[in-house]
Amino acid sequence: MKGFSFSWKRLIGVTSVKQTIARQTGIPTSKQGIERKIGGAVIKALFGKGK
Numbered sequence: 001m002k003g004f005s006f007s008w009k010r011l012i013g014v015t016s017v018k019q020t021i022a023r024q025t026g027i028p029t030s031k032q033g034i035e036r037k038i039g040g041a042v043i044k045a046l047f048g049k050g051k
Contacts, residue, residue: 009015018029028034 007015021027022029022033028037
C-alpha cells in the first residue's frame, strides 16, 4: 500500500508519552530538538540574545 506505514512505538504509546513529556518540561526528546535547544542556549550565553 502506498502511503501506509506501521510504527510499533506509536502502537504501544511510546510516541505519545514522549510528546507529553516534551510539552510539560519544555525539553525536546528528539536528537535534533535537543541539539537545537542546546545551540540556542549557547548562543544566548555568548551574545546575550536569542532569536
